[in-house]
Amino acid sequence: MGLARLAALHGVATAYAPSEGVTVPVPDTTVVAVLAALDVDASSPAALRDALNRAESAASARLLPPTVVLWCEGAEALPPAVLTALPAGTSVRVETEGGGAVEWTSPGPGDVASPADVAPGVASPADATPSADAASPADAEPPVDEPGFWSQLPLGVHQLCAHAHAPDERVARSTLIVAPARAPQPDRRSYGFLVQLYSLLSARSWGMGDLGDLAELATWSGRALGAGFVQVNPLHVAVPGTPTDPSPYRPSSRRFPDPVHLRIEDIPEYAYVGVPDRQRLDELRDEAARLRESVLEKGALIDRDAVWALKRAALEIVHRVPLGPGRRAAYCDFLAEQGQALEDHATWCALAEVHGPEWHSWPAALQDPRSPETARARRELMDRVDFHGRLAWLTDGQLAAAGQAAHEAGMGVGIVHDLAVGVHPGGADAWAQREAFAAGMSVGAPPDAFNARGQDWGLPPWRPDVLAASGYAPYRGLLRGLLRNAGALRIDHVMGLFRLWWVPEGGPPTEGTYVRYDAEAMLAVLVLEAHRAGTVVIGEDLGTVEPGVREALTHRGVLGTSVLWFERDWAGTGRPLPPEHWRDGCVATATTHDLPSTAARLTGEHVALRHRLGLLTRPLEQERTQDAADVGEWLGLLTGLGLLPEGRGDEEGQIRAAYRFLLRTPARMVGVWLPDAVGDRRPQNLPGTWDQYPNWRLPVADAEGHPVTLEELAASPRLHALMAVFGPRTAPPDARSG
Structure with missing residues (x-):
């Protein structure tokens, strides 16, 4: 009882419910380890008694919470x-x-x-x-x-x-x-594209999609198609390495964007590079063209490291061009506005060039961002610190330009940015704010119906006690940095505002436990910063969601995420949920980056892929039978509603029918997975795989697997046939006259 009481006082669960009516106890060793990460010693009976006495005394003496x-x-x-x-x-x-x-x-x-x-x-x-x-x-x-x-x-x-x-x-x-009371809401119902930016190559990008491509996509889709938004993957800066982790959901820093997304030619100083540096820039552009062609014409995977090597060499050259007085003043304003956070980030980048990207292996004194040795190293590396600070400024400027392009194209929402759930343990944020992260812990997910082994995402969690004591300063700074250029912000695993599954280092995900955060404070900061920026907030609330969470998010104006194949009457018949019963406060879509494309779902190709990779938990024929039954139910509903005039044998018609269905729902935003528009079969990410599948490295492709450029997308008859679905109506039937 003493351990349970102590755990409760610190928001640590001693049991959890993976499903209704089922309660699983958490091992005492896990509870003790998690408490230790919160600086609470419960390792012995005597230590437990002392810790409990201190915690209860502090609670009774507290006049106000932090x-x-x-x-x-x-x-x-x-x-x-x-x-x-x-x-x-x-x-x-x-x-x-x-x-x-x-x-x-x-x-x-x-x-x-x-x-x-x-x-x-x-x-x-x-x-x-x-x-x-x-x-x-x-x-x-x-x-x-x-x-x-x-x-x-x-x-x-x-x-x-x-x-x-x-x-x-x-x-x-x-x-x-x-x-x-509530976060800002979309001013009107809208639809838009969902895309992983790296996957969207154009004739001008250097081997992966960039911010110039994003601005072009927003301008074209807004002006030509009437789209209201473009949602992209997290653009956070990655941890450098060979190879670099390609996942945009395991970044070095969530506060600053990755300069790999820069369009080099759009940097103003690029035009003023002189000879012989101009010749070297031309050589780099030629190399980038060959890299782009290898992806588009030879079927190569997107190679982020190769792209960054070329862009970094170009940026080193451009950096030598002096800033004009006005540009210099703007850069100085950016440095002053970003303050300590940017100085820390740029310092980490400079130190990583010397000592490697894993700060835990640096000399002990440099592992402390506030040590005298770190201050001395910063002075000695000031040129490199300035270089990385300049890159953050340039990237911020191109993000702002993409947002402005979306606004000028008439988009009501604009660019929807994505906030990853955490950061890499060896990256810049974990170094600069190490006191705010729980040492020896990783964020993950408990065992559930989809993954009996649970999940360990390898991301250190924020300490709720440190956040509260600081007035949520790290969280506030993070949100302000992201919202400055966002029309809307999607929050990955938004349930993490309420609780996170902590896994002790070295242990399996099955032996983790939930740790609670002050959800009211986390929501208040989010709503306040969104209000200040005039930004819509979207929560990714898929998967296991504890009771009351969706209601709390809805009450505060945070939109949810609803995916076609998951929307069933789970409390009743289990059949597909009719469109009029969907919630209105959501982004409705047919799929996401972690799920099969709509074409793969309809044809069953996603089952075949998982079978080839050994990921199925049941016999192949059983999986195929169940999948065919699920798809058949949905096609039956689409046919019954008159949304499939092309007939069940027309794959493109079936995809259009899925989006016609989404338009029948009251959802405030309808997202079109961009690869769906050209029949792409491949998921961008296949959970449960690492090197077995090319996660985060695939360009948008057509039904035959041939990469499709942005220019080809804009001219695609298949895409325009799908987008014609959105022409007659962008409001639910009962709101067409509104």
Whole structure:
């Protein structure tokens, strides 16, 4: 019981439910290891008793939690329970991020304050109110137990100070997050393409899709097709290496974009490279053309390392061109705005060039980003630090240009960026913020119906206690960096805002456990930063989702993700869910990067692929029979709704029917998997494989497996036939006149 109580006080689960009515206990060794990662020693009975006494004493003595959330519901804003529960007479002061202050005295739980008990405050200089001496009863602030009082607090991240007077005399200083009730919503229903950017090659890209291609895709699809958005994979910077991990979901840093996505010719300084550097640039472009042709014409895989080698050589040349006064001023502004985070990132990149990309193997003193030795190394490597800082600035600029192109093309949402669930343990973020990550732990997933062995993603989790104590500063900085150029943000495994499955290092995923986060605070930060950026938020909520999570996300305006093949009446008949029963607050799509393309699903080719790779858990014929039955049910529904006039024997017609169905749902956004538009059979990623399948390295291809360029996509009759489905209607039947 003592271990369970201690674990509960730190948000660590001692059991979990993989399915309804089933409870699985977590091994005590796992609980002890996870607590140790939170700096809680429960390794012996004596240590456990001491830790439990300290935790219970701290909980009973705590006046306020480290972070407090106030949802601003307009005039109906209600105070957080932790503030209304303060002892009577507690002095409370909010120091706003804008430099103002609001003060009051707590009336105590269950008491009612009169206006005279409330000291009017100043939320900001522009909203100044009379001093307490000048205020008459009629002009005084509303009592603190009335909603009107709380609406005076401005949105933002503020400092909250509380002092409980004698005989209590406790003092607390917390972060107060005042957030709007909901994240921004799409201004109208829309559809758009989903694409892995690296897979979208054009006649101008250097062997993989780049930000110039993204801008071109957004401009064309917005202007010619009426698309409202383009959703891409995470563009986070990768860990350098030979070979580099190609997965965009295991980055070095989530805060900064990868310069491998740069369109070299679009950098302004490129035009001013002189001789003989110009000759070398031309040679690099020729090499890039050969690399591109090897993918498009010879069937080679996308080689990110080869692309980066060419681009890096070109960037070294372009970097030697001095910035003009205006460009220099803009770069300096970017450095100042990004501050310590960019300095740390660029320092890690410079140190990795000298000592390798795994910082745990660096000299001990350099493993600490704040050590004097690291500061000295930064000075000695200042030219390289500047180089990597410049790359972050250039990439940010091209991301902004892609977003602007989407806006000018009439897209209501624009570019939808993707936030990976974590970072590589040896990368820049894990080094720069190592105190915020749980040492010896990895994020994964417990055993479930789809994977009896569970999953270990090899990503260190954030410590919930450190996040809360910092006012969620790392999380806030991450979101601001991503949202600055996003029309919308997709959050991979959005359930991680509530809890994550921690796996102790060296142990199997089956011996992990859930660790809880303050979901209210995580959501408040997300909604606040999305509000500031005017950005829509989409949560990837596929798979095992605990009760209440989708409801909480919906309540805060976070759209979900609904995939055709998974939408069934699971609580009833188990049959495909009719379109009118789908939720409206979602992005509806036929597939994702982790699933078979629609053509592969309809033809059963995905089953054959998994059989060839030894991934099936049942006999082949049994898998084929079940798959054919599932597809048959969906085709039956599509036919019954009149959405398949081409007949069941027409593959292209079946794909069009799937998207006609999605348009019948009330979903706010409908995503078209770009490879579906040309009949691509291959998944971009096949979970459960590593070197058995070329994950994250395939170009968009047609039904025969021939790569298709952006220019060919724009001229494809098959693509235009599919997109014609979206011409007559982009709203559900009952909203066509709205």
